[in-house]
Amino acid sequence: MGDILTLDSVSKSYGKLKVTDDLSFTLQDGEALGVIGPNGAGKSTMFNLIAGGVKPDAGRVTYQGSDVTAFSASKRCRMGVGRSYQIPHPFSGMTVFENLLVGGAFGDSVRESESYDRCVDVLYRTGLLPKANVRAGALTLLERKRLEMARALATNPKLLLLDEIAGGLTEHECHELVDTIKSIHKSGVSIIWIEHIVHALLAVVDRLIVINFGAKIAEGDPHEVMNSPQVKEIYMGIEGDG
Amino acid sequence: MSLSYTVQRSTRASQTSMSLTVVILIILIAAPWWAGRAELRLMVEIFYYLALAQMWSLLAGYGGLVSVGQQAFVGLGGYILFALAAFGGVHPIMALVLAGAITALIAMPTALVAFRLQGAYFAIGTWVIAEVFRLSFAQISALGGGSGMSLPASIVKSIASSRAGREHLVYWVALAIAVAAMALVFFLLRSRWGLAMTAIRDSEPASESLGVETYRTKFIVYVMAAGMTGLVGALIFLQKLRISPDAAFSVQDWTALVIFIVVIGGIGTIEGPILGTIIFFILREFASDWGSWYLILLGGIAVAVMLFAPKGLWGLITARYDVHLFPVGRRLIVNEEKSK
Numbered sequence: 139m140g141d142i143l144t145l146d147s148v149s150k151s152y153g154k155l156k157v158t159d160d161l162s163f164t165l166q167d168g169e170a171l172g173v174i175g176p177n178g179a180g181k182s183t184m185f186n187l188i189a190g191g192v193k194p195d196a197g198r199v200t201y202q203g204s205d206v207t208a209f210s211a212s213k214r215c216r217m218g219v220g221r222s223y224q225i226p227h228p229f230s231g232m233t234v235f236e237n238l239l240v241g242g243a244f245g246d247s248v249r250e251s252e253s254y255d256r257c258v259d260v261l262y263r264t265g266l267l268p269k270a271n272v273r274a275g276a277l278t279l280l281e282r283k284r285l286e287m288a289r290a291l292a293t294n295p296k297l298l299l300l301d302e303i304a305g306g307l308t309e310h311e312c313h314e315l316v317d318t319i320k321s322i323h324k325s326g327v328s329i330i331w332i333e334h335i336v337h338a339l340l341a342v343v344d345r346l347i348v349i350n351f352g353a354k355i356a357e358g359d360p361h362e363v364m365n366s367p368q369v370k371e372i373y374m375g376i377e378g379d380g
Numbered sequence: 381m382s383l384s385y386t387v388q389r390s391t392r393a394s395q396t397s398m399s400l401t402v403v404i405l406i407i408l409i410a411a412p413w414w415a416g417r418a419e420l421r422l423m424v425e426i427f428y429y430l431a432l433a434q435m436w437s438l439l440a441g442y443g444g445l446v447s448v449g450q451q452a453f454v455g456l457g458g459y460i461l462f463a464l465a466a467f468g469g470v471h472p473i474m475a476l477v478l479a480g481a482i483t484a485l486i487a488m489p490t491a492l493v494a495f496r497l498q499g500a501y502f503a504i505g506t507w508v509i510a511e512v513f514r515l516s517f518a519q520i521s522a523l524g525g526g527s528g529m530s531l532p533a534s535i536v537k538s539i540a541s542s543r544a545g546r547e548h549l550v551y552w553v554a555l556a557i558a559v560a561a562m563a564l565v566f567f568l569l570r571s572r573w574g575l576a577m578t579a580i581r582d583s584e585p586a587s588e589s590l591g592v593e594t595y596r597t598k599f600i601v602y603v604m605a606a607g608m609t610g611l612v613g614a615l616i617f618l619q620k621l622r623i624s625p626d627a628a629f630s631v632q633d634w635t636a637l638v639i640f641i642v643v644i645g646g647i648g649t650i651e652g653p654i655l656g657t658i659i660f661f662i663l664r665e666f667a668s669d670w671g672s673w674y675l676i677l678l679g680g681i682a683v684a685v686m687l688f689a690p691k692g693l694w695g696l697i698t699a700r701y702d703v704h705l706f707p708v709g710r711r712l713i714v715n716e717e718k719s720k
Contacts, residue, residue, distance in 0.1 A: 189589055215591035227586035229579045231648075235712040240579045243572050245591035250572045251387075258385050258712065267383075270712040274582075293591055 140203070142167040142297055142328045148187055148197030150352075157183045158194065159352035165297070170319075170329040172343035172360060174336065176372055180352035181332045182224050185299050188330070189221040190214040201297070215245045220295030222286035224302045224332075230275030234266055237274050237285060238292040245293025257292050263318060264288040280306055297328045304335040316341045336364065348372075388711040389570065397705035408555055412548040420551050424619055426661055427554040431561035431612045432634065433641040433653035435605040438565050440639075441648025442577040443601040444584070446499075449506025450635045452490070452513045453606045455628030456483045457613025459517055462623050465535050467522070472531075472539050473553065476614040483610020487603045495599065507631065514629035528624025536621060550619050557615055561608055562706075565650055568604075569708035577601060581648060640678055644685045646692025650706040655694050 143165040150158040157180040165171055175181050186192035188199060190211035199207045206214055215221075220241075229237050238260060242253025261267045264284050269277065274285060283303050290298060300319070304312055312335065319342050323329055333339040339346075339360075346363040348356040350372055356363050363369055390398075411420060432450070440446045457479045464475035490509055497505040518526040540546040568574055576597045579587040588594050613634075617623045627633075637660065645656020663681075667674045689696050697703065 191585060191589060210593075211585075211588045212591050212593050215589055221589050223586065223589075227583040229582035229586065231582050232575075232578055233709065233711075236575065236578070236710055239710065240575050240587065240592065241590040243575060247591070250575065254385075254387055258383055258714075261712075262383060267714065270714075289586075289590060 140167055141165065141200075142169075142202060143188065143330075144198075144200040145184075145188070146198040146200065148194045148199065150183060150187060150192060150194050157352050158187060161197070161349075161352065161354055163347060163354060163357065165328055165330065168323075168326055168328055169345065170323050170331065170343045172339040172346040173330060173332045173349060174334070174339070174346065174369075175349035179349045181349055182301055183352070184349065185221060185301055185330075185332065189219055189299060212244070215293055216247050218294070218296035219299065220245065220290035220293045220297070221299040222283075222290045222301050222303060226279070226282035226286050228274035228277065228282050228285055230273065232274060233271050234274055234277070234285060234288075235261065235270040237289055241289045241292035242294075245295075253292070256294060260288050260291045263321075264291070265314070280311075291322065295327060297330070298322065300329065300331040300333075302332055302334060304333055304338045307335075312338050340364070384715045386713045386715065388713055389709075390707050391704060393703050394705060394707040405559065409552070411555075412544075412551060417544075417547060420547055421619075422661075424551055424554040424615075426657060427558035428612045428616055429638065429641060429660065430653060430657045431558045432609060432638045433645070433657055434561040434565050434650070435608050435612075436635075436638045437642045437647055437649070437653050438568070439601060439605045440642070442569075442581045443598045443605075444581055445598060445602055446503045447494075447506040448503045448631065448635050448639075449494075449508070449510035450605075450609050450638065451629045451631050451633070452506070452510035453483050453487065453609035454613035454616065454634040455510070455513055455517065455625070456486060457610030457615075458617035458623050458628045459523060460610070461614035461618060462529060462531060463523065466529070466532055472535060472618055473549075476553065476611065476618060479614035480607050480611030483613070484603050484607030487606030487610075488599075490606070491599050491602045495595070495602075510629055510631065510635075514625045517628070518625040524624070526625060528622065528627070530622045531618075539618075550615070554615055554619075557608075557611055561612075562650060562654075564604070564608060566706050566708065569650075573597065573600075574708060637678075640682050642692075643682050644692055646694030649692075649694055649698075650708070651704075652692050652694040656692065659693070 141164050145161055145163055148158055148161045149156065161184065173181055183192060187194050190209055194207065198205055201214065201217060201219065229240065235257065238257040239250060239253055242257045243250045246253060261270055264287060266284055266288055269281060277285060287300060287303055304315055307315060316338050319329065323342065331339060331343060343360055345358065346360040347354055348363060348369055356366055356368050411423060415423070436450060460479040460482050461472065461475045464470040464478055465472045470478065494502060494505050494509060517523060523529055536546070540549050569577070576587065576592045579592055580594050580597060584594050617628065641656035641660045642653055644659055645654065646652025663678065667677055685692060
């Protein structure tokens with residue numbers, strides 16, 4: 139198994155604010171990586187840099203052995219990078235099923251009808267099947283978050299980027315979500331998951347990195363990282379929320 | 381786990397409306413035998429406004445491209461028709477088709493310029509581009525400069541020998557263009573491209589991260605709408621037989637009124653522009669001799685609709701009755717759940 143993704147000294151600033159600071163890490167093919175860090179630490183920007191929504195000021199993003207730093211988000215998606223947004227971006231005027239078809243047909247570069255099977259399967263697995271013909275604009279926030287993940291899955295990703303999808307779920311729903319993500323991981327999809335709900339994250343990921351002020355401050359075995367002094371220090375305030 | 385399902389593309393209401401559309405179409409094709417000259421002329425106008433409205437709705441309602449410069453393509457289409465027919469010796473009907481195609485070609489470099497601007501700047505930019513075209517055509521003395529030109533009598537006669545024959549032909553061409561504009565929007569929206577365009581309308585960043593090439597999609601929509609608008613422009617001035625820069629590149633006639641139609645009817649739908657066109661022509665028949673009050677009335681209605689029914693009158697109807705005469709959606713029907 140090789141590396142699927144490498145970030146090599148990636149930096150991004152907005153004006154004087156450095157949101158990503160010389161960030162480097164590697165994701166192995168088939169690995170599940172967890173990302174934690176306080177609000178505003180630059181986690182979502184990191185996803186934008188990986189998925190192509192934002193181009194870095196410096197550094198390089200390598201995906202499946204090719205330098206994708208200059209590639210558009212849509213091209214990276216067609217290469218197999220699927221992402222969810224922390225703040226859902228549903229296609230409000232389209233039904234849930236049609237939302238998935240966009241990802242299915244374009245993200246996987248197939249005819250629309252060839253994407254039906256996959257989209258129906260994803261609807262079933264994410265529990266959105268009863269909502270298939272509902273306009274996405276009429277969904278609740280939690281359903282919209284689920285739609286984010288479902289749409290990303292519809293693109294048939296090799297690398298799935300999940301941005302805070304467990305927040306607000308009940309204990310039972312959270313278990314279901316963990317099971318769903320585990321089964322996606324098991325099917326060979328590499329995952330990077332940003333999450334504040336640490337116990338859900340730890341149930342899935344093989345490795346954990348901690349980001350603060352745009353820089354990586356810890357990396358390694360999830361439980362060791364959680365017990366490290368740096369993490370305890372920055373997480374004192376927000377550990378209780380999880 | 382596997383599910384047995386079907387994807388439904390039409391509803392009972394839509395099947396009824398399709399048959400109704402065919403009946404209406406046959407009645408309209410036969411119009412030269414049951415309508416008088418004035419009615420035919422009016423219907424030609426209705427048809428080209430319908431086509432312009434469909435194109436603007438496609439552009440702004442799906443591509444998110446709020447252009448206030450569609451008169452650029454109306455004028456281009458008209459002038460290209462006159463140039464080809466008067467100087468190229470091309471038969472006017474052939475010139476009409478060519479005018480649409482050439483306008484689409486000219487729209488490509490235009491898009492490269494206009495697409496550098498976003499939102500309100502795009503709107504103003506398209507208007508400026510149209511003004512540049514207007515001023516440029518006013519400089520071409522072969523085309524009559526600022527005062528314009530008439531289509532030479534010999535060319536007018538080449539359309540059809542009799543006046544009635546000419547008017548009938550123009551009528552059928554207008555009907556064909558209106559139907560083509562509607563069919564273009566309908567089949568485009570039902571296709572894979574329709575998914576992409578609707579997605580871009582709702583969220584451009586999300587479309588991009590789901591693999592949709594947003595720039596390319598918008599470019600194609602812009603060029604197609606321009607080509608069809610150019611074709612309509614050629615038709616307009618083939619009917620008028622006279623063209624001038626001010627008439628050809630009129631922002632009021634070819635964009636402002638069209639936006640009015642689309643806004644009151646319902647943007648981003650096929651039914652909306654039809655309803656809007658009907659309402660506009662009813663208003664015009666009753667109120668057009670009120671002078672400025674007529675325009676104030678139109679403006680007032682547009683403001684009221686935007687405030688109280690932002691999705692237009694067709695939006696009010698679908699909110700209450702959930703009817704879709706021209707369905708472009710996809711309904712998933714799960715038949716049964718088969719386990720393992």
